[in-house]
Amino acid sequence: MSDHHRPSQTEEEFFLFEDIEKKRRLASERRKRMAKAEKEELRLRHWMRCPRCGDELQAVRMHDVSTARCLNCGGCWLDAPEIGKLVGSNGRKVVEAVLNIFRK
Numbered sequence: 001m002s003d004h005h006r007p008s009q010t011e012e013e014f015f016l017f018e019d020i021e022k023k024r025r026l027a028s029e030r031r032k033r034m035a036k037a038e039k040e041e042l043r044l045r046h047w048m049r050c051p052r053c054g055d056e057l058q059a060v061r062m063h064d065v066s067t068a069r070c071l072n073c074g075g076c077w078l079d080a081p082e083i084g085k086l087v088g089s090n091g092r093k094v095v096e097a098v099l100n101i102f103r104k
């Protein structure tokens with residue numbers, strides 16, 4: 001193809017299509033980056049904050065069980081694996097100990 005040759009309609013369409021596809025890819029990557037940044041921002045904003053009232057949570061580890069307690073509304077939060085530890089024979093003792101340390 002010589003330099004002064006105008007691309008046919010089909011070639012022009014092809015290049016336009018290619019260009020649009022490239023822009024679509026870039027827009028998709030940009031959205032993913034923004035979603036990731038938004039997730040990170042939310043994580044930082046809510047880290048160790050009470051999901052009920054938004055106050056700061058106090059982390060306490062007793063008898064190998066990690067809990068997070070809200071001193072404002074009394075909420076007590078724990079990860080799923082920690083619940084399994086409370087089912088054991090001294091589960092009640094651990095729950096009582098955790099509740100006790102925060103007793104007013």
Ligand SMILES: [Zn+2]
Pocket residue numbers: 050051052053054055070071072073074075
């Ligand atoms: Zn709270």
